[in-house]
Amino acid sequence: MNSKAEKELKPAIAQDYETGEVLMLAYMDEEALRLTRETGKAHYWSRSRGKLWKKGESSGHEQLVKDILIDCDEDTILLKVEQIGGACHMGYRSCFYRTINGAIVGKKVFEPDEVYGKKGKE
């Protein structure tokens, strides 16, 4: 299996470096963090697919990393990024496009079918 123990992964928050909008949360292992630092583009560990992925590898919606912060306990990462296109596979700028009561508050910036086609979501 490709699964990794949860303890090896750290949640990583991606935030628009200009507007402050929180775009998404994903997980990083050491390799994802290393590649992110080396390439300047956000890489994550996909828990559902059990593999490393570069954000935007199928959509083109990459995240250009401007800064990387770490929290006090060193168990959470905050990426300040320039988001190309939208962060969310549903077509929104941010994955947080709904309130907990179901109201849509986010901005739709692309049509998922046009970007992902039949390949499935990133």
Add this chain to the structure above:
Amino acid sequence: MNSKAEKELKPAIAQDYETGEVLMLAYMDEEALRLTRETGKAHYWSRSRGKLWKKGESSGHEQLVKDILIDCDEDTILLKVEQIGGACHMGYRSCFYRTINGAIVGKKVFEPDEVYGKKGKE
């Protein structure tokens, strides 16, 4: 033991509702989310202490919740909050007060010893 399976917990990002600053990341179980919604003050599940806690219960640095967003996969919560005092037990406004290279970029807003005394960190 008071520990909870990781799968019952969702990461919750607290963000300043006015400035957009990401303040901290903690975890919520259903009870923490229910109490947060009912009281309008952020509650979390402490993984290290194995118990529910109200943010600010020892420091007074409560988080007044203005809005609650959920992400596309419904596995991460984003709280828009008014942060009283500082979010970080180290005395900073945000727990993300350092770059990954160790540079201090955050704003110190209180002295931990004065707030927590010998009681230990919140």
